[in-house]
Amino acid sequence: NAGVTQTPKFRVLKTGQSMTLLCAQDMNHEYMYWYRQDPGMGLRLIHYSVGEGTTAKGEVPDGYNVSRLKKQNFLLGLESAAPSQTSVYFCASTDPSNQPQHFGDGTRLSIL
């Protein structure tokens, strides 16, 4: 029962480097989401997808790109990392029928 799996779990980057965070779900969910969680800010939606090949911007999309080439995978990319992107990133998935979102364990990203 893997559910939602995020890789990597931890990463340290230097300013200007790029990287991709991977989210994989095995529940055949249509909807997938990327959030960031910062102290005192709660979880904020970065991008989301309502199906394979579709993506949309959330509340805080600047500096990030996403792709959903396969239904089970949702990738979050940072093209040129900045210290302001230091955060814990969570992926979630759900069905369209107003069901709860299921979350992965998060990726802790530090940018120096």
Added chain:
Amino acid sequence: EDKVVQSPLSLVVHEGDTVTLNCSYEVTNFRSLLWYKQEKKAPTFLFMLTSSGIEKKSGRLSSILDKKELFSILNITATQTGDSAIYLCAVNRGTGTASKLTFGTGTRLQVTL
């Protein structure tokens, strides 16, 4: 602007106490309100509320929604140290296929012996 506000921000209680956590909201296109518990890693789902006045219950935890006054409460009775966590309130909003969650900042609960 959509807004979800939780109170208190943090709380320290003794084991066996009863606690009430609050969540108020102002969002467009309300669909449901959800409560999650977050320990060290992933938020885990507790309750989803869609109708006013109907209590949802699971063991020592219960929750209720008031759609007229735009708030929800989460009650935990006979608290245990394992209840120590951040409790997140989120509102599911959106029309059509755009189902999105707006989160509050959470209430950090610490239960001491």
